[in-house]
Amino acid sequence: MKHLKLIAFISILMFITVAISGCSQKKSVFKPDNTPGLTQPSVHVQVIKEGIPVKETTFGWGMSMFRIPEKYGISLATLNTRITTSLTKELTAKGMRFKADAPDYYISYAVAFGAEIHEVELDNAYRDLLKGHLEHEQSDLFYKQGVMIIDVVERKEKTLLWRGAILAQPDKNWPEERKQERCDTAVHEVIKYFPKP
């Protein structure tokens, strides 16, 4: 009985909190459905601006950032082709169109494998792409393990509209012929939360 009273009291408090704050949570963590070749995956949506128009907008490629130790012998150009192929597929499915010059949005990405990326480093690397300070909450995050971070930047205003990331431990022995499939799945798991989870 005491427990029920406590639950009722907490529930009322929650109701008031939701009513007052409007539930303005910005960051979210999601568990991907199925990610072949990736263990312990998690998807993190770090930045979401309200009301991002998607349909009939255009996108082009912004910054590509890589932090991958040389010992893995990974071709960055091949990786870039894989990621941009997956991104094109996902974004066009959402009604966007690729435009190399002067698009509405720049799509940037960062990839680390066997290394870490700090959010501050990422933002610093984007200096040419973004104006002034980033208008999102700076968190104290190190993206560990394997990570792919996808950013959507408004080209004219140079503002970061959306940032999503997938963190996972990639299988180092994953067959070459299935790497595109792995990349497609990882990109899909992140982009499915764009523009809003």
Added chain:
Amino acid sequence: MKKNKTYIALTGAMLPFLTGCGIVRITVLSVAAVIGLAGYAVYKTGEGAVTGVKKFVSKTGQVASGTSKAAGTILFFKGNFKTEYPYGIRFVWISVNTACSNAMFTDIKGSVDALSGSLTAKTRTGTEIKISLKNVESNLTKASIRYGVKGNMAESEKINNFIVSELKLMQIQAVQSHSTTK
């Protein structure tokens, strides 16, 4: 009366789930667990992967942690392939020149001083390659490689690999020369 209270409690507990508020949802679940309502689980994946480590970041935003420097950062933006070499500019300049010569590029021209350097070369098909260097520290040089007018990541990556191989070779030679002199 009892039934009414139970109903209110359950409705209240369900509210965060219906509104989609993650924070409240997790809090409700945690409280529920604490007070003995079994069967709920808080999804905590990703906590091990994303960790708070504020102490490693200086006021300038430079990461002081050694781990992040274990792998160099490579950026590709607007056709420019940007990287860093953990060597002084003089050492890098010699390697860049040798790498371009070994790659049989033609019209290799450029200049360097203690602060910066710039080199241009041409491929067999006449595509221009531009390599810019900037001295960051005594043992750190930033480089930008541009292949052709629009830039090309695959070709720039190959040129970078030529330079890295040359740097490694030069370092081995320098070490051998040093030990022979001793």
